[in-house]
Amino acid sequence: METLSPTTILIVIGLYFLVLIAISYFTSKDADTDTFFTANRKSPWLLVAIGMIGASLSGVTLISIPGVIGKEGLNQNFSYMQAVMGYLVGYFVIAAVLMPIYYKYNLTTIYGYLRERFGVVSYQTGAGYFLLSRIIGASFRLFLVAIVLQNFVMGPLGVPFFVTVAMTILLIWVYTYKGGIKTIVWTDTLQTVCMLTAVILTIIAICNNLDYSMGEMWTEISKEGYTQMFHFEGGWGDPNNFFKQFLSGALIAIVMTGLDQDMMQKNLTCKSLGDAQKNVFTFSVILIFANLLFLTLGAMLYVYAAKTGMVLPDRSDLLFPEIALNHLGPFIGVVFILGLIAAAYSSADSALTALTTSFCIDFLGFEEKERTEAEKKKTRLMVHVGFSIILLIVIIIFKALNNDAIINSLFTAAGYTYGPILGLFAFGIMTKRKIKDKLALAVCIAAPFLTFILDRNSVAWFNGLQFGWTLLALNGALTGLGLWLISSSQKVEA
Numbered sequence: 001m002e003t004l005s006p007t008t009i010l011i012v013i014g015l016y017f018l019v020l021i022a023i024s025y026f027t028s029k030d031a032d033t034d035t036f037f038t039a040n041r042k043s044p045w046l047l048v049a050i051g052m053i054g055a056s057l058s059g060v061t062l063i064s065i066p067g068v069i070g071k072e073g074l075n076q077n078f079s080y081m082q083a084v085m086g087y088l089v090g091y092f093v094i095a096a097v098l099m100p101i102y103y104k105y106n107l108t109t110i111y112g113y114l115r116e117r118f119g120v121v122s123y124q125t126g127a128g129y130f131l132l133s134r135i136i137g138a139s140f141r142l143f144l145v146a147i148v149l150q151n152f153v154m155g156p157l158g159v160p161f162f163v164t165v166a167m168t169i170l171l172i173w174v175y176t177y178k179g180g181i182k183t184i185v186w187t188d189t190l191q192t193v194c195m196l197t198a199v200i201l202t203i204i205a206i207c208n209n210l211d212y213s214m215g216e217m218w219t220e221i222s223k224e225g226y227t228q229m230f231h232f233e234g235g236w237g238d239p240n241n242f243f244k245q246f247l248s249g250a251l252i253a254i255v256m257t258g259l260d261q262d263m264m265q266k267n268l269t270c271k272s273l274g275d276a277q278k279n280v281f282t283f284s285v286i287l288i289f290a291n292l293l294f295l296t297l298g299a300m301l302y303v304y305a306a307k308t309g310m311v312l313p314d315r316s317d318l319l320f321p322e323i324a325l326n327h328l329g330p331f332i333g334v335v336f337i338l339g340l341i342a343a344a345y346s347s348a349d350s351a352l353t354a355l356t357t358s359f360c361i362d363f364l365g366f367e368e369k370e371r372t373e374a375e376k377k378k379t380r381l382m383v384h385v386g387f388s389i390i391l392l393i394v395i396i397i398f399k400a401l402n403n404d405a406i407i408n409s410l411f412t413a414a415g416y417t418y419g420p421i422l423g424l425f426a427f428g429i430m431t432k433r434k435i436k437d438k439l440a441l442a443v444c445i446a447a448p449f450l451t452f453i454l455d456r457n458s459v460a461w462f463n464g465l466q467f468g469w470t471l472l473a474l475n476g477a478l479t480g481l482g483l484w485l486i487s488s489s490q491k492v493e494a
Helices: 006-025 033-041 045-068 079-105 112-117 120-154 161-176 182-209 214-223 242-258 261-267 273-308 316-326 330-363 373-401 406-417 419-430 435-460 467-486
Strands: 433-434 487-491
Touching: 006 120, 006 161, 006 316, 006 330, 006 373, 033 182, 033 330, 033 373, 045 182, 045 261, 045 330, 079 112, 079 242, 079 261, 079 273, 079 419, 112 120, 112 419, 120 161, 120 261, 120 316, 120 330, 120 373, 120 406, 120 419, 161 182, 161 330, 161 373, 182 214, 182 316, 182 330, 214 273, 242 419, 242 433, 242 467, 261 273, 261 330, 261 487, 273 316, 316 330, 330 373, 373 467, 406 419, 406 435, 419 435, 419 467, 433 435, 435 467, 467 487
Parallel strands: none
Antiparallel strands: 433 487
């Protein structure tokens, strides 16, 4: 079957980015620092909701979740939906508990709450963990895209991996450096539509290629056992246990959306608390169906490979690109490339903007120190460039070290880096106790370390127990315990 040439793929990518740059041009007119950070708080809530879908799913979802559905392990079959169902609980907490706090204090970055509640050390500790968390997450996402582009496009043209990564990051920088979050609200909406369209058209193409109706295809993937969703056997020692995954899903949603400046920055651009809450509720419902769509595609990819006698690639992350680019014809190849680029950039562009925002506000004190607009723009530009370089370096390191499916690595890392953030916010919201702020950093360093020790020895120490995604809960609980130990019964108002 005819396949896309690397040159054709490059042309498609180039045209796509011309569209993004055009959007950037129109949305960044008369943009100032406030526009970059908050979009002047005028974003339509429905637009934000649609854009958040793409940012939440990302290239990790597009590639890794379909890829690992047929493997033994964390996301075996449709059991990933157990965590997705937990997301609904998490998003309710975000809308009902966290959003009112953020709007009450009129925050530009959400970690400003920690300054109001505890003090400067806790505030910058939370923001620092966000920077670490988001650098890891954004780098994994961009690494995934760079690997695909290198294997199927740039490699055959003789372009080194380093250059592929540098070009990828440069393209993000070009359309985000001026308009910031205002531009991203609009570009992420386009990218969400492109990503979901790519998945739907690929599903249709596989059915047509195998001469199946959708009903027949669903029967086939059910017969192969891919649609198994609930796992109640095995108890808490089983990483796929329903209750463990449901709880983990709720916590992941709270932490990786509600306590994440990247995701919340879009919400804080809405005109009012009510609009922001409508956005969260709408986005959470759509996200359930989107994840089910991705899992269905994953099952169909494995069915297609079995029916055609295709040799599975060494990395599960390459299964979708291999079939889309080399088996389903040029049209689906173009659709896949657009979906992949859209999925990756809808999360990476906002991550770069959020990193810049958090560093400028939380560490450089843009809101406290007097600066002219020209000084703010110059400093913001330098920070934006600096984080772009950091992402480049981290991706190169991942290339040398990564061996696991991207989705597993991402959530494992998040279990350690987001845990202290969860503990800080939970302790602040659920108690009125006053802590010794200067000791907060020590607590937030000790908790991930203890979590790592317990995780490495859990099977031997706890009768076969595997924490899996509940590492996040363990880490947050240890942080909360540590904060209790450095607190007093003297109450504070927050």
